[in-house]
Amino acid sequence: MTEATTAKAPDPRGSGASAPALVVSGLGKRYGGVHAVDDISLHLASGERMGVIGPNGAGKTTLFKMIAGDVAPTAGTIDLFGRDVTRLSTARRARLGVGRTFQVSNLFREMSVLDNVRVAARGGSGRARVFWRTQGLKDDISRASIEMLDSVGLYGRRDDTVADLSHGEQRQLEIAMALVTEPRLLLLDEPAAGLSAVERTTLRRLIEELPRTLPILLIEHDMSLALGLTDRVMCMENGRHIVTGTPEEVREHPTVKEIYLGRRDKK
Numbered sequence: 719m720t721e722a723t724t725a726k727a728p729d730p731r732g733s734g735a736s737a738p739a740l741v742v743s744g745l746g747k748r749y750g751g752v753h754a755v756d757d758i759s760l761h762l763a764s765g766e767r768m769g770v771i772g773p774n775g776a777g778k779t780t781l782f783k784m785i786a787g788d789v790a791p792t793a794g795t796i797d798l799f800g801r802d803v804t805r806l807s808t809a810r811r812a813r814l815g816v817g818r819t820f821q822v823s824n825l826f827r828e829m830s831v832l833d834n835v836r837v838a839a840r841g842g843s844g845r846a847r848v849f850w851r852t853q854g855l856k857d858d859i860s861r862a863s864i865e866m867l868d869s870v871g872l873y874g875r876r877d878d879t880v881a882d883l884s885h886g887e888q889r890q891l892e893i894a895m896a897l898v899t900e901p902r903l904l905l906l907d908e909p910a911a912g913l914s915a916v917e918r919t920t921l922r923r924l925i926e927e928l929p930r931t932l933p934i935l936l937i938e939h940d941m942s943l944a945l946g947l948t949d950r951v952m953c954m955e956n957g958r959h960i961v962t963g964t965p966e967e968v969r970e971h972p973t974v975k976e977i978y979l980g981r982r983d984k985k
Contacts, residue, residue, distance in 0.1 A: 745794035817901025886917030
């Protein structure tokens with residue numbers, strides 16, 4: 719078993735390994751005198767699944783938004799597939815192959831389930847200007863969208879309005895919309911937030927069944943879910959790195975136990 723790291727996570731560049739899908743080096747975000755994220759580094763290898771956990775206020779969402787391009791860092795760099803994207807927009811990162819879901823659902827609620835996926839597919843294909851053209855069911859975009867809905871268990875709801883879906887089904891739809899763009903990296907922002915136990919089971923199975931060739935970065939408050947779905951885990955608290963290691967190493971780390979099970983945070 720490798721030793722879990724309690725210092726800043728190492729930067730693997732120059733190690734002789736193939737270029738990682740994602741390298742974050744010394745990333746920080748400051749709001750006035752408050753460090754929402756303070757000197758965070760991580761790397762995600764091709765095909766690897768990594769979780770970022772921590773209590774509310776740990777800085778997970780701010781970290782996610784910097785990686786996705788929603789928030790500009792005040793320190794550090796972000797490399798995607800060997801390219802520095804620190805100052806690139808969200809749209810440019812998406813064109814490089816970043817797919818994502820949102821902590822708060824970002825769906826077209828009055829449109830059909832199928833049309834939501836078709837919108838995402840057209841955006842990912844570069845045909846965004848023909849979103850509202852009359853669409854049949856036999857063009858390549860529609861076929862890919864229907865196949866994706868089938869893969870996430872929503873084929874039977876394809877003609878229903880998104881507003882009629884359960885919260886869990888909306889999460890499934892968000893994943894379908896991210897995957898239909900054929901991403902090279904998938905970012906999942908607290909996908910289990912607000913789900914029932916049954917819905918969490920469905921979501922977990924869906925993520926487990928995603929292709930192992932697709933690298934995934936999972937930001938999650940639910941420690942048990944994150945530890946069960948990932949190869950490595952990083953724990954944060956108050957914007958800082960606490961430990962990075964295998965799920966077993968992180969689960970047994972004394973500070974992680976204290977944060978999640980002990981005296982400071984009983985959630």
